[in-house]
Amino acid sequence: MLVRQIAAAAGAAAGRIVLMPGVQQTPEHFVAAGFDAAVLHRGLPLDVFIAVPALASLTDRRWIDTLRHELIEPQRAAAPLLWLGGISLGAFMALRFAADHAALLDGLCLIAPYLGSRIVAAEVARNGIQAWRPSELPDADDEYRIWRYVRDLGPPPPRLFLGLSRADRFADTQRLLAQAVPASCRCEIEGPHEWPVWRELWDNFLERWARGDYAAA
Numbered sequence: 001m002l003v004r005q006i007a008a009a010a011g012a013a014a015g016r017i018v019l020m021p022g023v024q025q026t027p028e029h030f031v032a033a034g035f036d037a038a039v040l041h042r043g044l045p046l047d048v049f050i051a052v053p054a055l056a057s058l059t060d061r062r063w064i065d066t067l068r069h070e071l072i073e074p075q076r077a078a079a080p081l082l083w084l085g086g087i088s089l090g091a092f093m094a095l096r097f098a099a100d101h102a103a104l105l106d107g108l109c110l111i112a113p114y115l116g117s118r119i120v121a122a123e124v125a126r127n128g129i130q131a132w133r134p135s136e137l138p139d140a141d142d143e144y145r146i147w148r149y150v151r152d153l154g155p156p157p158p159r160l161f162l163g164l165s166r167a168d169r170f171a172d173t174q175r176l177l178a179q180a181v182p183a184s185c186r187c188e189i190e191g192p193h194e195w196p197v198w199r200e201l202w203d204n205f206l207e208r209w210a211r212g213d214y215a216a217a
Contacts, residue, residue: 009044018071021090034199046206088112108158115176
């Protein structure tokens with residue numbers, strides 16, 4: 001797993017966030033989009049890491065154990081607050097990790113999430129999230145685990161940020177996810193599935209962090 005720290009607090013960090021990229025994205029894309037500069041400009045006591053799992057580990061879920069042992073558990077021991085998040089497929093992976101290991105995390109930052117098969121999402125929508133129970137659909141275990149996790153969120157409201165854009169190509173499944181997330185945890189803006197939109201959503205997340213919305217209990 002490739003890990004790169006793109007922002008570091010000047011003093012002791014009050015929190016750390018691990019972000020996972022979407023398809024064919026690298027840490028350099030986050031830097032080019034100004035994700036690091038947005039943190040440093042605000043002077044936030046927040047360390048930001050980009051984690052890129054090896055492609056070969058995605059199909060058999062080895063990335064989950066690798067992420068846990070190589071990054072999440074060490075950072076958990078070092079930080080008062082530890083968040084996991086991502087963009088697009090990276091947000092899917094953050095949800096998938098949380099479905100197994102929510103106790104290791106203090107929050108999730110989900111930006112423009114890809115949510116897997118629209119067949120599974122349609123099944124969830126048809127039944128309603130709270131009433132939905134998984135059917136037997138081949139190769140859908142990851143999606144089922146994610147939607148079960150979403151179904152069982154709160155109360156109390158989770159520490160979660162969901163960033164959406166109205167013209168996103170995954171907007172239909174994202175709106176279904178939004179139904180399970182309190183309005184106070186969501187930010188929806190205009191725009192498609194692209195970096196300038198994701199940077200604006202990241203800015204909104206950081207503003208919430210700066211005003212203390214995610215302070216340690």
